[in-house]
Every structure is written in C-alpha cells, then in structure tokens.
Amino acid sequence: MSEEVKIVETGKVPLKGTLIFAFPDVGLVGVIAGSHLIDELGMVEVASLNSNLLPPVIVLHDGLPHSSIRIFSSQDTLLALSEIPIPSDILLPIMNALFHWAKSKQVKMMISLSGMPIQDRQDATELKSFAAASNAEALEIAKEKGLEILTEGYMVGPQAVLLQHAAETGSQALTLLAQCFYNYPDPEAAAEVLKDLTKLTGLKVNIQKLLEKGEEIRLRARDVMKRTQDEMTKMKKGQEYDIPMYVS
Amino acid sequence: MAIKKRQTISDMIDEYFQDMDRWVEQVRETLSERPSWDLKTSTMEPLREVTVKPTEVIVTVDLPFAKEETIHVEAPDSSSLEILAEMKKKIRLKELGVMHREGVIQRFHAWISLPVPVKMKKMMVEHKKGILEIRLPRKRSTQSKRKE
Numbered sequence: 001m002s003e004e005v006k007i008v009e010t011g012k013v014p015l016k017g018t019l020i021f022a023f024p025d026v027g028l029v030g031v032i033a034g035s036h037l038i039d040e041l042g043m044v045e046v047a048s049l050n051s052n053l054l055p056p057v058i059v060l061h062d063g064l065p066h067s068s069i070r071i072f073s074s075q076d077t078l079l080a081l082s083e084i085p086i087p088s089d090i091l092l093p094i095m096n097a098l099f100h101w102a103k104s105k106q107v108k109m110m111i112s113l114s115g116m117p118i119q120d121r122q123d124a125t126e127l128k129s130f131a132a133a134s135n136a137e138a139l140e141i142a143k144e145k146g147l148e149i150l151t152e153g154y155m156v157g158p159q160a161v162l163l164q165h166a167a168e169t170g171s172q173a174l175t176l177l178a179q180c181f182y183n184y185p186d187p188e189a190a191a192e193v194l195k196d197l198t199k200l201t202g203l204k205v206n207i208q209k210l211l212e213k214g215e216e217i218r219l220r221a222r223d224v225m226k227r228t229q230d231e232m233t234k235m236k237k238g239q240e241y242d243i244p245m246y247v248s
Numbered sequence: 249m250a251i252k253k254r255q256t257i258s259d260m261i262d263e264y265f266q267d268m269d270r271w272v273e274q275v276r277e278t279l280s281e282r283p284s285w286d287l288k289t290s291t292m293e294p295l296r297e298v299t300v301k302p303t304e305v306i307v308t309v310d311l312p313f314a315k316e317e318t319i320h321v322e323a324p325d326s327s328s329l330e331i332l333a334e335m336k337k338k339i340r341l342k343e344l345g346v347m348h349r350e351g352v353i354q355r356f357h358a359w360i361s362l363p364v365p366v367k368m369k370k371m372m373v374e375h376k377k378g379i380l381e382i383r384l385p386r387k388r389s390t391q392s393k394r395k396e
Binding site for chain 1: 284312381
C-alpha cells in the first residue's frame with residue numbers, strides 16, 4: 001500500500017466478500033446507488049481512507065468528523081464510497097490503495113457502479129445498462145447473469161483504473177454502467193445499475209424507494225455534481241463519447 | 249457561391265464587445281466560489297448546460313421539484329436567458345443538510361449567457377422529466393459564406 005494513502009479500519013471487515021465502488025462520476029450514478037445501498041442494507045462504517053493527497057475536507061456526521069472516502073459493510077458486502085469528487089491527479093494512488101487493501105481482505109469480486117452519458121438523455125424512455133469485465137472469467141459471470149456486455153469503447157475514471165489493476169493481477173472485477181445524464185444527478189440511472197447489481201450478487205434492494213426520492217436526491221446532489229463536473233473535465237471524461245479507433 | 253452582405257464597422261464593434269462580455273461572464277462564473285442558494289431571495293441556482301449545434305443552441309436546466317406551470321423563461325437581451333420557477337414546496341435548508349443557517353428555498357433562478365447569436369423569437373421551450381429544454385435557432389453572421 002502506498003504510504004501516502006492509509007486505510008484505517010474501525011470495525012470488523014469481512015473476508016472473501018464483494019467490494020463495491022461508488023465514486024462521484026457522470027450523473028453521480030455510483031454515489032446515488034451506493035448511498036441507497038447503505039440505507040437499504042443497513043451498512044455500517046468499518047474503515048476510512050486517510051491521505052495527505054486528498055483536499056483538506058472532512059465530512060461532519062452527527063457532529064463528528066469523517067473521512068470523505070469511507071468503507072461500509074453488511075455481511076459479506078463491502079462498499080467504498082466517496083462523498084467528494086476525487087481529483088484526477090490523485091485518483092491512481094487512491095485506487096491503488098483501495099485495490100491492495102481489497103486484496104489483503106481476499107475480496108472475491110470488485111464491482112464499480114457508474115454511468116455512461118448519452119446525449120438527449122431527457123428523451124430516453126428506457127435506460128440501457130452494460131457491464132465491462134477485467135478478465136474472461138468475470139465476463140462469463142456477467143453474461144450468465146444476463147447483463148449486456150460493453151464490447152467496445154473508452155472508459156475514464158475510477159472504474160478504468162479498477163479494471164486495469166484487476167486485469168493486470170488476474171483479479172475479478174466488473175464495472176456496471178447505466179445510460180445517464182453527463183452533468184445532472186440521475187437517480188433513474190442509479191436504479192438501473194442497482195438492478196444489474198442485484199442480478200449479479202443476489203442482494204435484495206428496494207429500487208422503488210430510490211425512484212420515489214428521485215427529485216429530492218437531484219436537489220441535494222446539485223453541489224456535488226457541480227464539483228464533479230470540474231474534475232470530470234480535468235480527467236477528460238468526455239473521451240467516453242469518442243468513437244474508438246482500433247488498429248489491427 | 250453566394251456572399252452575404254458584409255457587417256458594418258459598428259456591427260463588428262458591437263459583436264466584439266458582446267464576445268468580451270460573454271468571456272468575462274464565463275471567467276467570473278468559473279472563478280467565483282459562492283453558495284448555490286440565496287436566502288435573501290429564497291432561490292437556488294439550478295444546474296444547466298449550453299450546447300452549440302450547427303443550426304441551434306440547446307440549453308437544458310435541471311429543475312427538480314419545480315412546478316411546471318410556474319416555469320418562466322425570459323430573454324432580457326439578445327444573448328442571455330433568465331429562468332425562474334417556483335418549487336412544489338418550500339424546502340428548509342436543514343432538509344438539504346445545511347445546519348449552520350436557517351431559511352427556506354422556494355424557487356429556482358438562473359441567468360444564462362449564450363455563446364453565439366440566436367433567434368430569440370423562435371425559442372422553443374419544453375419540460376421533460378424535470379429537465380427544462382430550450383432550443384434556439386442560431387443567427388448566422390452576415391459575413392458567413394455559403395457554397396451553392
């Protein structure tokens with residue numbers, strides 16, 4: 001683990017579980033889905049990430065300071081959630097630390113939740129969702145569970161780092177992506193990605209509750225979305241719109 | 249090839265200053281750190297996006313909790329839009345997790361600078377799934393050339 005990034009455990013961390021990543025990104029899909037999981041599964045904080053690389057921000061909950069990146073747990077499910085957008089220049093060491101910590105906990109599968117922006121999202125009546133995998137075995141699992149595979153394209157951000165690390169080390173990782181708004185919080189897309197997560201893991205999650213709170217979430221998430229937009233611009237997130245060029 | 253009438257010097261100077269104003273506004277928006285809400289007017293600034301297409305400018309504004317019948321779009325000048333909308337209910341700052349101030353938010357207000365000239369009179373407005381969509385046909389410069 002990098003010395004600049006420390007993961008401090010404050011609770012019992014299950015071994016051989018599943019680790020879900022929910023970081024601010026397009027449409028805040030991952031964070032909205034992750035926050036809903038915490039409520040639905042009654043997850044509790046078991047670890048937090050501390051780093052002098054992170055901006056000098058703490059999050060106050062019940063009057064006490066917390067790291068902006070925390071790890072929650074319920075049974076054998078772990079969830080790493082960031083309440084602030086991670087600056088693009090420190091994304092790599094942060095993801096490295098989380099990845100190595102996950103390996104030390106013998107995590108069997110890592111799953112990142114995110115979105116895939118589409119133009120004219122407001123006109124879309126049904127949102128498609130996709131999965132991308134770190135290796136052939138993980139890809140097969142996604143197919144068996146009936147998930148549509150993202151076969152070509154670019155991926156930018158935490159999920160890209162996760163898949164790359166996992167591919168290099170032969171670990172199993174999947175990224176679940178739902179079509180979403182680029183710049184606006186998108187609870188509907190979060191609901192779609194959670195549907196795929198439940199197919200994949202068998203977790204029981206009430207999606208309807210999330211959809212009912214949709215407007216409230218969009219209002220509350222407005223400021224985090226605005227700051228996330230700035231970071232997405234810096235990490236050239238718009239590259240996900242690009243037409244892939246393959247040279248054989 | 250048809251060549252449209254050239255702009256006058258006065259038009260060019262006006263356009264130059266309009267461009268400068270837009271640039272200053274964009275820089276100001278980027279640099280200033282201020283809350284997204286204003287308790288004096290009980291307003292919140294909505295998220296918005298401006299996209300320039302070859303034939304039109306599309307502005308979208310995220311208006312969760314907005315009462316559709318109260319959405320008001322105005323063009324105070326040839327290069328700006330002002331948007332106002334009442335919310336379905338008054339929202340206390342505490343409900344949004346802001347604990348250090350007392351107050352309520354009950355409407356959205358946005359002032360949007362448009363990056364290229366548009367035909368304001370042909371503005372089309374739609375409200376879909378809480379997103380306000382404004383379409384404005386572009387006004388081409390009189391200097392532009394068209395191949396026939």
